[in-house]
Amino acid sequence: MKKLDFKTYGEFTDEMLNLKYDSQIIYEGYTDNLITSITGDLELKLNYGTSNTYSVLARKFGDHVVWIPKLPLDSDYRYKTIVFTLRQFVELWTFLKYRAENDLEIIKNIRSDELKLIWMMGARGAERIDDTSSLIQSVKKNILALSTSLEHQDTTFNNLIQNNWVLNKDRLIEEGDNWECFIAYLDNGVHEEWEVFKKDQEDVLYIHLGSGYCLPI
Structure with missing residues (x-):
């Protein structure tokens, strides 16, 4: 907390x-x-x-x-x-x-699309964003490269950006100590790096919504 x-x-x-x-x-x-x-x-x-x-x-x-x-x-x-x-x-x-x-x-x-909105805010570019579609385009253009760990999860990563989310669980999880971080490197905007996923010590992968709060995939 x-x-x-x-x-x-x-x-x-x-x-x-x-x-x-x-x-x-x-x-x-x-x-x-x-x-x-x-x-x-x-x-x-x-x-x-x-x-x-x-x-x-x-x-x-x-x-x-x-x-x-x-x-x-x-x-x-x-x-x-x-x-x-x-x-x-x-x-x-x-x-x-x-x-x-x-x-x-x-x-x-x-809603599930609002959780997706929170997630993608960490990677938006510097342009005005009118809706979720324009945010998706901004994020895709703003990504320069992926960390090695994220490259191995590129299919999951791209599907989460491109497709609608289905909300199966109504719980947030705070990351623990020494969780692995999966990073996308960015071109412009507020941040240079986007912490996309987190993985716990039992190799369970989570969407990282920001501020250490994670969502089970």
């Missing part, structure tokens, strides 16, 4: 919030500007401590709340895989004086 830290400071009418996930700032600004549900989805307007805003949408996945990218994505859109346990969600919402049970009711269950 990744650590979630939060604190407020300043006057009540201009209260400021500092929110950290896995020791990294994901929001710093006015408390009232973080959460909205005006579009029908529960949404966080993250800024990672900058002056820019990057919206993510809440989805339920088993006993977790997963924050997914909000399409379309501008060329400078920033995304980090963020997963709350239900307990962390309730703790943060309670701290911010929201009724967690009410907002949990409006959160939709995650």
